[in-house]
Amino acid sequence: MRMAELSRESGVPVATIKYYLREGLLPPGERTSPNQARYGEEHVRRLRLVRALLEVGGLTVAAAREVVEAIDQRAPTHSLLGVIQCGLPVPKTEPDPEARAWALEKIEPVVRKHGWKGGPGDVVFEALVGAVAAFAGLERVELVERLDEYAALADRMAELDLAAVGSLTSPESIVEGAAIGTVLGDAMFTALRRLAQRRASAERFRD
Amino acid sequence: MRMAELSRESGVPVATIKYYLREGLLPPGERTSPNQARYGEEHVRRLRLVRALLEVGGLTVAAAREVVEAIDQRAPTHSLLGVIQCGLPVPKTEPDPEARAWALEKIEPVVRKHGWKGGPGDVVFEALVGAVAAFAGLERVELVERLDEYAALADRMAELDLAAVGSLTSPESIVEGAAIGTVLGDAMFTALRRLAQRRASAERFRD
Structure with missing residues (x-):
């Protein structure tokens, strides 16, 4: 044509x-x-x-x-x-160094435990750092304390997402x-x- | 003070x-x-x-x-x-009537099955209608076909969310x-x- x-x-x-x-x-x-x-x-x-x-x-x-x-x-x-x-x-944020350090402390064990790839400098990892760092200083960190449980749901959802794409x-x-x-x-x-x-x-x- | x-x-x-x-x-x-x-x-x-x-x-x-x-x-x-x-x-969208009807057909059985409250006119329900209607016409509706499975994960996540707030x-x-x-x-x-x-x-x- x-x-x-x-x-x-x-x-x-x-x-x-x-x-x-x-x-x-x-x-x-x-x-x-x-x-x-x-x-x-x-x-x-x-x-x-x-x-x-x-x-x-x-x-x-x-x-x-x-x-x-x-x-x-x-x-x-x-x-x-x-x-x-x-x-x-992805949303880009630049948390202050203190909030960033606090977020990394919460995130790194979870990422390791779930066998995920990604670390400082990686765009998706940094999006998570920014999202978690936003909680710092708000004193409402109940969700962050449950990061591991949310990560487990993310793993299940990713299976669904990939099954959809895999078809x-x-x-x-x-x-x-x-x-x-x-x-x-x-x-x-x-x-x-x-x-x-x-x-x-x-x-x-x-x- | x-x-x-x-x-x-x-x-x-x-x-x-x-x-x-x-x-x-x-x-x-x-x-x-x-x-x-x-x-x-x-x-x-x-x-x-x-x-x-x-x-x-x-x-x-x-x-x-x-x-x-x-x-x-x-x-x-x-x-x-x-x-x-x-x-x-919440994001407000105004899908065209055809896309909206298609989305409602996908959504209503899921909402009923999960015992959720909400219907046309309700702001959260309409956000879901808008999100699902956005798939209409894209011919990539694998995710929408799995709406029920995503809804089941949403139920589990809501339990986590409410447990955090409930503390x-x-x-x-x-x-x-x-x-x-x-x-x-x-x-x-x-x-x-x-x-x-x-x-x-x-x-x-x-x-």
Whole structure:
């Protein structure tokens, strides 16, 4: 199909398609004349993935480029998921040194115990340090004292997350599913948790 | 203590204390002369709670006022937690009618099965509708198909959340713990989940 048809088929405006081509997010079509190229179903699929990465996942263009390059180099699934995870935006905080040290003391034994990878400097580990450090000085650290129990639930949830992704077959769909699932899945679970808290509160505190 | 000392003790600027007094977030001190009042430890505690609600919890002044009024009316713990939950900001989305209908079809049996309260129009229920509806049309609905399993994990997490809050004794500390725990706890769990996903991916997909 020509560019105009690719645009209709995918719902992506021609100007956006041209931008993705320039940025290396979409491979060039097969040239049929100096001014024309032919595109195939793989372009439709790739456009869908790129939009999911940028618009749902919130990846930067550079991070999305790393993802599509990893797909094109036929990186194994575990590497693909690693590239996605590093590309997904996480809240960045800079806790003061005291709060940071306090958070590290809480986190490191838990990370070790659960056999997780990651340490200072790693973007996901630092997101956890920032989240835990935010409790420091608030004197409401009941949740942090239960970090190990929350970590155990995170392990169970990750099994579910990966089972969902593992049911997919192509590298594109796995990567797309991981990006969408991580970002939309966080929002979904936050809402589920609040509905569940309501019931737990009724059970525990109803007079 | 006088206003200046209350400010030093609590770390809240005098101008902010006066604003909280005007907005009914802080009860007036005991008047000792036409221009002076005396404040006590209960004002220090209340200031801490109000800051936690506004700055960590992200409540509006009106929502925080409802929380402190509920405390002052000695509302039972379950009601207090309900007031907090309605006051906490949740993402608002307006899915198109088709996506909304699709989401409701997925959600309603799960909510019923788990014995949760909430339906259309309720702010937390609508947050879940918005989160699930965001998957509609993306063709990556593996997570949504497992909504029931995620709901079961949400039930277990809510038990943990409520156990943490239930270890507190005063209404102020319960409300403060719930607001802080809900908002910071979401961020903490999101980071835990990503670290856990990394390990689960290594186990499932490592060649």
